[in-house]
Structure formats: C-alpha cells, structure tokens
Amino acid sequence: MGRVSGQILGFLVDPFASFGFMRIALVGCVALALANGPIGTLLLMRRESLDGNVLSHAVMPGAALGFLYAGYSLAALTIGGLLTGFAVAALAALSAGSRPQRQDSSLIAFYLISLSLGVLIVAARGSQADLMHVLFGTVLAVDVKALLLIASISSVTMLVVAALYRPLAVESFDPAFLRAVGGGGGAFRAIFITLVVLNLVASFQAFGTLLAIGPMLLPAAAARCWTNKVWPMIALAIIIGMAAAIAGLLISYYANLPSGPAIVIGAGTIYGMSLLAAGRIRLKPKSLRG
Amino acid sequence: MANSSDPARRRRSASDVLGLMRAATAPLRQSFVVSLSALGDNAQAAFVRLFDSGYDPSASEEHTRRGEEGISVRNLSVRYGDRYAFESLTGEFAPASLTAVIGPNGAGKSSLLKALAGIVRPATGGVTCAAVARHRLAYLPQQDELDRGFPITVAELVALGDWRNFGAVREPAERLATSVYEALAAVGLSSVIDRQIAELSVGQFQRALFARLLLQDADVILLDEPFASLDESTTEDLLHFLRRWQGEGRTVVAVLHDLDQVRRYFPSTLLLARSPIAWGETSHSLSAESLARAQKALDPSERARVGWVA
Numbered sequence: 001m002g003r004v005s006g007q008i009l010g011f012l013v014d015p016f017a018s019f020g021f022m023r024i025a026l027v028g029c030v031a032l033a034l035a036n037g038p039i040g041t042l043l044l045m046r047r048e049s050l051d052g053n054v055l056s057h058a059v060m061p062g063a064a065l066g067f068l069y070a071g072y073s074l075a076a077l078t079i080g081g082l083l084t085g086f087a088v089a090a091l092a093a094l095s096a097g098s099r100p101q102r103q104d105s106s107l108i109a110f111y112l113i114s115l116s117l118g119v120l121i122v123a124a125r126g127s128q129a130d131l132m133h134v135l136f137g138t139v140l141a142v143d144v145k146a147l148l149l150i151a152s153i154s155s156v157t158m159l160v161v162a163a164l165y166r167p168l169a170v171e172s173f174d175p176a177f178l179r180a181v182g183g184g185g186g187a188f189r190a191i192f193i194t195l196v197v198l199n200l201v202a203s204f205q206a207f208g209t210l211l212a213i214g215p216m217l218l219p220a221a222a223a224r225c226w227t228n229k230v231w232p233m234i235a236l237a238i239i240i241g242m243a244a245a246i247a248g249l250l251i252s253y254y255a256n257l258p259s260g261p262a263i264v265i266g267a268g269t270i271y272g273m274s275l276l277a278a279g280r281i282r283l284k285p286k287s288l289r290g
Numbered sequence: 291m292a293n294s295s296d297p298a299r300r301r302r303s304a305s306d307v308l309g310l311m312r313a314a315t316a317p318l319r320q321s322f323v324v325s326l327s328a329l330g331d332n333a334q335a336a337f338v339r340l341f342d343s344g345y346d347p348s349a350s351e352e353h354t355r356r357g358e359e360g361i362s363v364r365n366l367s368v369r370y371g372d373r374y375a376f377e378s379l380t381g382e383f384a385p386a387s388l389t390a391v392i393g394p395n396g397a398g399k400s401s402l403l404k405a406l407a408g409i410v411r412p413a414t415g416g417v418t419c420a421a422v423a424r425h426r427l428a429y430l431p432q433q434d435e436l437d438r439g440f441p442i443t444v445a446e447l448v449a450l451g452d453w454r455n456f457g458a459v460r461e462p463a464e465r466l467a468t469s470v471y472e473a474l475a476a477v478g479l480s481s482v483i484d485r486q487i488a489e490l491s492v493g494q495f496q497r498a499l500f501a502r503l504l505l506q507d508a509d510v511i512l513l514d515e516p517f518a519s520l521d522e523s524t525t526e527d528l529l530h531f532l533r534r535w536q537g538e539g540r541t542v543v544a545v546l547h548d549l550d551q552v553r554r555y556f557p558s559t560l561l562l563a564r565s566p567i568a569w570g571e572t573s574h575s576l577s578a579e580s581l582a583r584a585q586k587a588l589d590p591s592e593r594a595r596v597g598w599v600a
Contacts, residue, residue, distance in 0.1 A: 045440060167341060167458040170450060173440045176409055181453040181506070182344030182425030228441045228486050 012246075015253045025139045025249055028150050028206055029263065032199075032215055033241030035154030038161040038234045039199050040220030040241075042192065045230070046172040050107055053213050055193070056200045057111040058088035060118030060209040063134060068125050072133065074146050074205070081204055084114075085197035089190075118209065137208030139249070139259040146205045153202040157195050168192055169230060207260045215241055218267035225274035240270050344425050345457025357539030359426075359509050360385040361406055365415035368401040374413070375401035379566050383543055388536040390556040390572070391545045393584060397563045399545040400432065403512045406543065421510040421541075425454065428508035430499055432515050438488050444498050445470055445483050451505030473501040478527065493524040500528055511535055513544040517551070529555055549576060563587035 016022045043052045059081040066073070066080025088110075122131050133141075142150070161168065170178045171188040178188070203212040223236035248263030255262075338345070360383050367377035376398025383389050391399045404410040407429035408422050421427040448470045449462065456462040474480050477497040487495060496516065503511060513532075517525045533555065535542050546552055552559055552572060559575035561567040563584040568575040 045437075047437065164341065164458065173442060174436060174450075176407065176429055176431055176435075177450065177502075179409065180407060180425065180427055180429050180508075181450075182346075187340050228488075230441055233441070 012250065015250065021140050021142075022249065022253065024142055024144065024147050025206070025259065026246065028142045028147050029139065029215075029245030029249065030242050031147075031151045031154040032203055032206065033219070033238055033245055035157035035199050036203070036216040036241055037219065037223075037238030039157060039195055040216040040218075041223065041230065041234045041237050042161075042168060042172055043196065044217065044220045044224060045169075046192075049213075049217055052196055052200075052216065054107045054111045055085060055088060055196055056204075056209060056213040057114045057118075059085045059197070059200050059204055059212070060134070061114050061121060062087075063204065063209065064118040064121035067130065067134060068121055072126075072130060074143070074149070077134075077204070078149065078201055081201045082197065085201060086194070088114075089193040089197055115209070133208065135208045135210045136258065137204065137206050137211060137260045139206045139263065140252075142206055150202045150205060153198045157199060160191065160195060164188065164191065207264070211260050211264050214264035215244070215267060218264065218271050219244060222267070222271040222274040225271075225278040241267065244270055342458040344453050345460065346425065346454045356509050357386045359419070359421050360387065360541050361417060361419040361421075361510060361543070363406070363415065363417050366402075366405060366412050366417060367414040368398065368405050368410055369413035370401075374398075374564060376562055376564050376566075377414075379415075379562075381560075381566070381569050383541055384558075385541055386536060386539045387558055388532060388542045388556055389544070389558045389560060390552040391543060391560045391562060392547070392549070392552055392576075393562040393567075397584075399562055400514050402562065403429065403514050403543065403545055407512055419510060421508065424509075426509040427512070428503050428506045428510070429512045430503065430514060430516060432518065433492065433496065438490075438495065440487065442487055443483075444474070444479065444485050444487060444490065447487055447498055448473055448501045448505060451502035451507075453506070469505060470501075473504040474498070476504060477501045477531075493520050496520060496528065497524065500531055504531075508540065510541045511543070513542070515545050515547065517546070517548070525551075552576065 016026055043049055062080035062082070062084030063077045064080070065084075066076035066078070069080075070076035118134070119131065122134050126134075167178060167188050168191070171192070175189070199216065200212050203215060207215060219237040219241035220233070222240050223233045226236060227233050244267035245263050248266040249259055251257060251266070252259035252262040362382040364380050366379040368375040369377075379402065391402060393399055401410060405412050406417055406419065407427060408417070409429070419427065449466055451473070452462065452466055452469065455466070471480070471483070474483055477500050479494060479497050479501060482490060482494060487498065490498065500516075516528060516532075520528070529551075532542055532544065544556075546556075553576060556572055558570060559572040560569045561575045561580055561584055564587055567584045567587060568577075568580040574580070
C-alpha cells in the first residue's frame with residue numbers, strides 16, 4: 001500500500017523534482033492562478049468576458065511590434081503588449097460614455113483585426129515557430145525573468161483587489177449607485193481594466209495571445225457553478241486554476257503535449273464537470289437565462 | 291602629503307568631514323522628511339479624492355440643508371450621436387417638491403434623469419444641484435439596468451445604502467445590521483433578508499431597492515419608472531414613501547406612465563416630448579391642451595413609431 005502511494009507521489013512529484021523548467025512553469029502557473037482567480041471572477045460578474053477576450057487580442061499587435069523590433073525578447077514583448085493593451089483600454093473607457101449601449105459586433109471586428117495584424121507583423125520577420133510562440137505561448141520556456149514579471153504582477157493584483165474589493169464589486173453591480181454615493185465611479189473601472197491588461201500580459205508569457213484569457217475565465221466560470229458568494233467563488237477559482245495548472249503540466253510532461261493548451265483543456269474539463277455535477281444550468285436564476 | 295600617512299589624523303579628518311557634511315545637509319534632510327510626510331498626506335488626500343470621497347459619517351447629523359435644495363436646469367439638452375433625447379429644458383425642481391416626469395416613449399425622460407444624476411453629460415446647458423457634489427443624491431435606474439444575476443444577498447444590497455458611514459475601505463459600524471433590518475421591515479421584506487437578489491420577484495426587488503434608498507437618506511431622490519410592472523399593493527406601499535420623503539423636505543423626481551397615478555399623488559408635473567411641453571402644477575401640465583401639444587411635438591413619422599403610452 002505504502003509502495004503504491006509512494007509511486008503515485010513519485011509520479012506527481014518527479015517531473016518537478018527533476019527539471020528546473022517544470023518547477024519554474026509550476027510556480028508561474030500557480031502565481032497566475034492566484035491573480036486570475038479574483039480578476040476572472042470579477043470579469044465574469046461584470047459580464048465582460050467578451051471585453052476581456054478583446055483586450056487579450058489587443059495585446060497581440062503590440063507584442064508583435066516588440067517582436068519585430070527586438071526578436072523574441074521578454075522586455076520588448078511585454079512593453080509592446082502593455083502599450084497596445086492600455087491604448088485600447090483607454091479608447092474603450094473614452095468611448096464608453098458616448099454610446100448608449102454596447103456593440104458586440106464592433107468588439108469582435110476589433111479583435112479579428114488586431115489578431116490578423118499581429119499575425120502579419122510576426123510573420124514579416126519571424127518563422128512559423130515564432131508565430132506559434134506568440135499565439136499559444138510556451139509555458140515551459142518561461143525563464144526566471146518572466147517568472148519575476150508574472151509574480152510581481154500577480155502580487156500587485158492581489159494587493160489592489162484586497163484593498164479595493166468593495167468598490168470594485170459594487171462598481172460591477174451598480175455603477176450609477178457607486179457614483180451617486182461618491183465611491184469614485186469611473187476610477188474603479190479604469191483600475192479594473194488596468195489589472196486585466198496587466199494580467200493578460202503576464203498570462204501572455206505562458207499562454208500566448210489566443211489562450212491568455214483561458215486560465216482567467218475558465219476557473220472562475222467553474223467556481224460560479226458551485227457557489228453564490230463572491231469570496232468563496234474567488235477562492236475556488238484560485239484552487240481550480242492551480243489544479244488545472246498542475247494537471248495540465250503533468251499531462252504535457254508524460255504525454256509529450258504542448259503545455260499551455262493542456263492546462264486550458266484541464267480548466268475546461270473542470271468547468272464541464274462543474275456544470276454537470278452542480279446541475280446549475282437549470283438552477284440559474286431567471287435573469288441569467290435571458 | 292605626510293599628513294595623509296598618519297592614520298589617527300586621517301581618521302579625525304574623515305570624521306570632521308562627515309560631521310561637516312551632516313551639518314550641511316541637515317536642512318536638506320529635514321526638508322526631505324517634511325516632503326516625505328507631505329507626500330504621505332497628499333497620497334492619502336489623493337486616495338480619498340479618487341476612491342473614497344463618499345465616506346462622510348458626519349453628514350447624517352446635519353440636516354440643516356434639507357428642504358433648501360432643489361435642482362435647477364438651464365437650457366439642458368442631451369444628445370446621442372446626432373439625435374436629441376430632449377432639448378432646451380430650463381426650469382427648477384423646487385426644494386422639497388414631488389414632481390412626476392411624464393411623456394411619450396422616447397421623449398427623453400430617462401435621459402433627463404441621467405443628466406440630473408450626472409451620469410450622462412449634457413450636450414448643451416447645465417444642471418445645478420448642490421446635493422450631487424455632497425453625494426446626497428440618490429438615483430434609482432429602471433430595473434432592467436441592474437444585473438439581477440449578481441451574487442449578493444438582500445441584506446448586503448440594502449447595507450450598501452449606508453455607504454457614507456463606511457466608504458470604500460472601512461469596516462461597517464455594528465449598528466448597520468439593525469438599520470438594515472429596520473429598513474427591510476419598513477418595506478415589508480423582513481422574511482427574505484438572507485436571500486440572493488436573483489431569487490426575488492420584481493416587486494420584492496424594488497422594495498429592497500427602496501430599503502436601500504431609506505438607508506441612503508439622500509436629499510434629492512430620482513426614480514426612473516419605479517412602479518413599472520409592479521402589482522397594485524406594492525405600488526401603493528412604495529408611493530407612500532415618495533410622499534413621506536417629500537414631507538421630510540427631500541426633493542423627489544419620478545418618471546412615470548400612469549396619468550391617474552400622477553394626478554392623484556403628484557403636486558407638480560413636467561410633461562416632456564423631446565422638448566418641454568408644460569412644467570408646473572399637475573392639473574395645468576396634464577390639461578387636455580398640453581397633452582395634445584405633447585402628441586404633436588414628436589413629428590408624424592416618429593409618432594407612428596413610438597406611440598403614446600399613458
């Protein structure tokens with residue numbers, strides 16, 4: 001009995017014990033899960049998953065320009081991604097007041113354009129492999145510098161969310177009320193979008209522009225099936241994100257598969273099982289079925 | 291250069307230099323400390339200004355301004371793209387008045403309320419309302435503008451009304467639980483205090499929002515179709531709050547559809563159809579002649595499309 005459990009333990013631990021890149025990938029994914037839990041949950045509760053997706057693609061042309069300028073360098077990709085991410089976020093914030101309701105079609109048009117633009121820019125200089133890196137990321141190629149970036153961003157994110165949790169939550173539910181009581185109004189939307197962009201850039205190092213939103217939204221969506229309270233939802237999203245990361249890394253190690261998609265599939269599987277197990281599809285409140 | 295080879299002397303001169311430097315930089319260091327603490331104060335002030343300007347526990351004690359604050363608008367217009375929601379509205383919602391805003395669909399009633407609340411920026415003109423800057427204005431949007439799927443309980447929703455006593459970051463006071471319970475009892479919702487808002491009926495949810503208004507204790511209260519799709523008894527109950535608020539010296543403005551209701555409960559009425567048709571005593575604003583003019587105010591093609599609801 002002891003031997004079997006020892007073998008299982010070995011099966012789970014060996015890859016991380018033997019290879020430094022697996023350890024770095026694990027720490028990076030855990031750090032990402034810690035920040036993605038609260039951000040993903042808030043995104044979901046604001047019904048802004050689509051906006052998050054659009055922002056994740058907005059990172060693409062900037063990162064591609066960084067790549068064009070300096071090759072596959074962390075600093076260039078990060079700065080480029082941050083620049084276009086924030087530019088688009090600022091544009092969205094400015095235009096938010098002038099349009100009476102949201103227009104999904106223009107969001108989708110925007111993300112298709114920025115994605116194609118990014119691909120063209122990368123293809124102009126790089127190889128097919130570079131393109132795959134930018135689009136899908138390489139969890140296992142995260143180095144110590146990238147790890148520090150990811151860890152810093154997730155620390156900042158958790159501190160800000162902890163400090164400003166109440167207004168962030170209220171702003172996503174009833175922004176007019178928050179403005180009326182003088183809670184700061186637009187400032188929190190700006191802060192939240194900044195956090196989303198930062199985390200997408202952190203996530204981009206490991207998952208690429210196409211998958212960066214996955215580890216953010218899927219664990220939160222899975223957690224939404226199990227609880228109706230926000231704090232437990234955030235905690236659960238973090239745990240699910242970590243579990244998916246560990247499972248995905250192990251699968252990619254033993255089956256020799258790309259790790260980013262494996263982690264996202266892991267999170268997706270947990271989401272699917274949560275939907276079925278919790279049976280919340282039909283228990284969803286009327287207002288959500290719309 | 292013999293001196294420098296003497297270790298004791300060299301040490302002494304070094305300490306002299308250090309002392310001299312210390313003396314010379316004292317004012318500099320002092321000003322650095324001062325500026326650091328000033329930075330701290332500034333940072334704190336900036337934090338409060340940006341994120342926590344609603345925290346104002348003293349506000350509940352001073353009711354001196356109540357009954358003196360109305361809303362005045364001057365040449366106010368709101369435009370979406372090239373289409374005016376309403377235009378050139380000038381006048382005053384008197385202090386401690388109870389005003390109904392009424393008009394055809396698409397006449398700009400909701401836009402007017404949003405402009406009064408400072409949510410929509412006016413295309414021309416302006417709104418003067420001291421309560422906005424002091425955060426003593428409450429605005430209740432149409433129900434469908436709120437996300438009923440948001441995971442929050444009735445008690446939590448109502449407790450938010452007490453925002454000025456805890457702001458963005460502070461711990462709520464212990465008496466908050468009592469005042470939440472009292473507010474919920476006042477609107478007749480004591481039984482659902484721990485439910486999620488998603489589980490409430492439309493009427494119960496509106497009652498919960500009124501309980502939040504009770505805690506909010508605002509001087510100016512704007513309500514956008516507060517009785518839409520509510521049953522009669524709920525409407526009756528909530529109408530009493532509007533009259534009570536007016537009696538307490540608050541300025542209340544409500545967008546409504548039901549002409550009978552307005553005639554019975556509202557002393558003054560603004561009849562709006564893109565542009566103001568009549569504004570004053572309800573009997574005058576809702577005279578047959580005014581209503582006919584409101585009909586004509588929207589051009590014929592528009593009238594066919596939006597129709598007159600009342």
